Amino acid sequence: MKLIYLIIVLAPLAGAIAAGFFGGRIGRVWSHRATIAGVGVSAVLSLWVLARFIWGDAQTFNGAVYTWLVSDGMHFEIGFLVDRLTALMMATVTFVSLMVHVYTIGYMADDDHNWPEGALTGRNSYQRFFAYISLFTFSMLMLVMSNNFMQLFFGWEAVGLVSYLLIGFWSVRESAIFANLKAFLVNRVGDFGFILGIAAIGMYFGSMDYAEVFAKAPELADTQVAVFGGVSLMTLVCILLFIGAMGKSAQVPLHVWLPDSMEGPTPISALIHAATMVTAGIFMVARMSPLFELSATALSFVLLVGAITAFFMGLIGLVQNDIKRVVAYSTLSQLGYMTAALGASAYAAGIFHLMTHAFFKALLFLAAGSVIIAMHHDQDIRNMGGLRKYMPITWATALIGSLALIAFPGFSGFFSKDAIIEAVGDSHIVGAGIAWLLLTVGAFVTALYSFRMYYLVFHGKPRMDEHTRSHLHETPWVVTVPLIALAVPSIAIGWLTVEPLLVNNWLGDAIYVKPEHDSLHHLAEHWHGQVAFILHGMGALPFWLSMGGLVLATVVWLVLHKRNPSIDAELQAKGGWLTRVLQDKYGFDDFNQKVFAGGGLDIGRFLWKTGDRTLIDGAVVNGSARMVGYLAGVMRHLQTGYLYHYAIAMIVGLVALLTLFVAF
Numbered sequence: 001m002k003l004i005y006l007i008i009v010l011a012p013l014a015g016a017i018a019a020g021f022f023g024g025r026i027g028r029v030w031s032h033r034a035t036i037a038g039v040g041v042s043a044v045l046s047l048w049v050l051a052r053f054i055w056g057d058a059q060t061f062n063g064a065v066y067t068w069l070v071s072d073g074m075h076f077e078i079g080f081l082v083d084r085l086t087a088l089m090m091a092t093v094t095f096v097s098l099m100v101h102v103y104t105i106g107y108m109a110d111d112d113h114n115w116p117e118g119a120l121t122g123r124n125s126y127q128r129f130f131a132y133i134s135l136f137t138f139s140m141l142m143l144v145m146s147n148n149f150m151q152l153f154f155g156w157e158a159v160g161l162v163s164y165l166l167i168g169f170w171s172v173r174e175s176a177i178f179a180n181l182k183a184f185l186v187n188r189v190g191d192f193g194f195i196l197g198i199a200a201i202g203m204y205f206g207s208m209d210y211a212e213v214f215a216k217a218p219e220l221a222d223t224q225v226a227v228f229g230g231v232s233l234m235t236l237v238c239i240l241l242f243i244g245a246m247g248k249s250a251q252v253p254l255h256v257w258l259p260d261s262m263e264g265p266t267p268i269s270a271l272i273h274a275a276t277m278v279t280a281g282i283f284m285v286a287r288m289s290p291l292f293e294l295s296a297t298a299l300s301f302v303l304l305v306g307a308i309t310a311f312f313m314g315l316i317g318l319v320q321n322d323i324k325r326v327v328a329y330s331t332l333s334q335l336g337y338m339t340a341a342l343g344a345s346a347y348a349a350g351i352f353h354l355m356t357h358a359f360f361k362a363l364l365f366l367a368a369g370s371v372i373i374a375m376h377h378d379q380d381i382r383n384m385g386g387l388r389k390y391m392p393i394t395w396a397t398a399l400i401g402s403l404a405l406i407a408f409p410g411f412s413g414f415f416s417k418d419a420i421i422e423a424v425g426d427s428h429i430v431g432a433g434i435a436w437l438l439l440t441v442g443a444f445v446t447a448l449y450s451f452r453m454y455y456l457v458f459h460g461k462p463r464m465d466e467h468t469r470s471h472l473h474e475t476p477w478v479v480t481v482p483l484i485a486l487a488v489p490s491i492a493i494g495w496l497t498v499e500p501l502l503v504n505n506w507l508g509d510a511i512y513v514k515p516e517h518d519s520l521h522h523l524a525e526h527w528h529g530q531v532a533f534i535l536h537g538m539g540a541l542p543f544w545l546s547m548g549g550l551v552l553a554t555v556v557w558l559v560l561h562k563r564n565p566s567i568d569a570e571l572q573a574k575g576g577w578l579t580r581v582l583q584d585k586y587g588f589d590d591f592n593q594k595v596f597a598g599g600g601l602d603i604g605r606f607l608w609k610t611g612d613r614t615l616i617d618g619a620v621v622n623g624s625a626r627m628v629g630y631l632a633g634v635m636r637h638l639q640t641g642y643l644y645h646y647a648i649a650m651i652v653g654l655v656a657l658l659t660l661f662v663a664f
Contacts, residue, residue: 011042015131046095129169194247198241238294246281259328299429359490374390386458397480408546447546
């Protein structure tokens, strides 16, 4: 099996190397064939591995592949831990990535027009993009398959690096360069906490291997660290690790990079938001459940951060007019739901929502990209409308994705989101009550912004210019086939997996939950099948709030919008200060620009003026030159050329030396 796991990881890397280093020679077609073949092989084998865990007798694999370094008894290795959690992540990542690769053929076919004529940066851009997304898949697989913290950190940083390259792919656009630099710097903040957490593990546990660290964790559960007057080692380690997750999985306040990542091409928006990078933090916390379960403080912190992100980021989606940014803020909100599930020790529910969300969120992003192609790259939903009759496949699949997102009964998102809200409500962790309220009201907000976008894009009268309207048509099969392929699991995957994951504990030993923290036991004890689960959910408050949001969105943006096309702008104007707060994104960007970016510039300017120009150039460099000149001017007067002056100087010097000799 070790060979199979190596092929799964290395096949996308081989495709990335072929397209990246030899793309200019082999051309466009063979570049996308090489990368799609690599990711395709990885996806087929990953699904086979998952099938063996589901229907076969597959055993957990935990072994080293290569030992890089041994220092003071600590091993730094490349190794794989393939259990049920890993197998589920591998299948999700590779399948979504394969769909994105196929979709990219159509989306990037006319990429040449995005580059100035003759620009060297635009040369072989098509091949380079395929190399990057294949390398992204390799990096994510290295992360999820790792069995030690060193390899985890390698994959962690690799996805961050490739995301930087992809967000700023159209490097001739100033906004793209700003966005990728923003993503890179914000993630460095989170990664600083992450590497401190890994360092603390290395210091106290003496190992980088997951199994060894998890086995030793109960012995160190009561260990105190002399930080901030004394804090539990487990609390410190878990919060530091979670700070890393806050950066990668875009939790408040390290969420600011994710909406700006929309500056990259749509395929990478789908890949980042659905299956890679942002899910890395969720996966990491679930993998570290044996550590997080030993710190109730850390769990409360995770729970509240997730709930705050879920609710307040969803509100911003109500005032966004860029189709991709609306979907981006929905990603932020749904990541908050996953994080809240982790904080409530409902790790299985968080991973379940990660999986269902990967399918319907990739579907929504790719549907948005299909619309953008048809609209000649106009992304403003205010300029759309009536696309249903021109793009029936995109319309139908976008409707499926939207229904899954708002947790409409029977769709995949219903099973996972409802389970999260119930688990948080049953949790006894500090802050669970507030978190449940935020997540419950968030269901109303989700339905409202999702169907605002859906109705403004696909229904009503066309609002685009006549030239664009006359050229509207459904996108090519390389775009629509991935949409259909993602729509199927967006409907069916919840039905098939809710019972194994949430009731039968299919993840098994991959997740550890202390009995007193188990917030999913009520669901398991009262399980009577999927239909009963749906009926029970339809009687709960979150369902009615979600349906209320759907009805309100229908009334405002379908019924009233037909009579008054400017109703959306009027509602935002009536929002007054609330609209301004949401459009300003709660001031996070302004605060970061003025305090951190502006403060950094001010500090740099101060150091330049006082340190560089005044002290170094003025005092040290130029000052030493002036001192030499001054001393030379003084000494010059001693060189008179008269013999009696020199004789007097010799006599004075001799007297001084004799005085010193006699005195000492």
